[in-house]
Amino acid sequence: MSKAARRFMIMVEFFAHVNEPSMTSGSSSSVHKLISTPRPENYLSFCCLNFDCAPLEIFELTTIADMQLIYTEISSQKTLFSRQTKQESSMDRVVAAALVLFFAVMSTRARALTSDYYDMTCPSVFSIVQQEVQAAVADEKRMAASLVRLHFHDCFVNGCDGSLLLDNSTDFETEKDAPANLDSARGFEVIDKIKAALEAACPNTVSCADILAIASRDSAVEVGLTNSYTVLLGRLDSLTASKFQANASLPAPNMNHAALVDNFGKVGLNETDLVALSGAHTIGRVNCTLLLRFALNNVDINSDFKANIEQACNANITGLQNLDLTTPDNFDNSYYSNLLKSEGILISDQTLFSTAGAASVAVVQNFASNQDAFFSQFALSTIKMGNIMPPAGQQGEIRTNCRVVNSASSAKLIAYE
């Protein structure tokens, strides 16, 4: 039997058993064991029972992670499928199963983020990104903050798809011109340099959205995040951008607690994620124009602290202030101790501690006294944010230049589920 046919048969078998949980045969129980615990040994026992211990590599498309995604896919189609299968012959069932499965595999390919995504196609991806980030941060320490922010502003607008990086075109307005980004989001040249280096090493392989995810992690680590985390990869770059959606999705600095919880909730992030990710304001700068306009009218703010900032900003209206006045360029937990002193510079910061009865209060207190707890949660919440997917049906590609979509002829489109 050919390799492709063998893989096909395995998938059919897998699918058939998933849809018959009542079956008690050895192969069925091995399938369910595999689903509940997708470990290599369970995978092997499933394969051995059905297909003479075919090694994992034979399936190409079917890593253990894929298996789980397929299972999720299958579960969502299960009702429909079992209704259909009641009237069908067993052969029809196999064909139907194979078809559904085929589409499941194809559609989940683009979604499945994995840590080893570029191991075969671009093994130097991590070292290249790290090298460029280190050079940029050595050149200007603030760049670490700017790069961390880019990943956030990318992910919150239609998922992590590199849409933020696209310049204006005749087809859409750039997200860079949305108020939250205009004269504010920065670091695009660093991303260009990273992309150029990656195109030289492994052309048409690494997405711009993945570059943002790796660069964000490396930036935070470069300025003090001690527990590095594994970045999941395999995102696609969008074919479009949306200034409208950027306006609708990015949180504003004068939002109160309820509005922030709602804003993060819309992308699947909870209050703990909100507090942990806001901790990125332990580094970076804010524009005085913005502070004077609407971020410093915070009722909870320490009055001396407020007066000092106002004085500094009035003396230089186009200047910048540090987001964390204690240790402005170090990634640490002083952002949270500042909040305990009512020295959060944005309303959206201080409200996390000053909103009586809010769950965020205890989280702030915990992170203020326990930097390790903050670091661990920051890593977890960043991974969660990095998993925000573009809307179902959106097509993607690997852009050659992060600022423009590929021309139609060179575009290799892949659809999200």
Ligand code: HEM
């Ligand atoms: C909770 C809602 C948030 C609001 C309302 C908010 C708002 C802001 C504002 C107004 C600035 C200053 C921009 C300027 O003046 O140019 C800023 C800077 C920054 N934000 Fe946020 N932010 C939020 C959450 C986050 C998150 C989740 C991250 C990353 C995980 C983040 C990372 C940063 C960084 C690192 C900077 C400094 C950038 C630089 O110096 O270039 N922010 N943010």
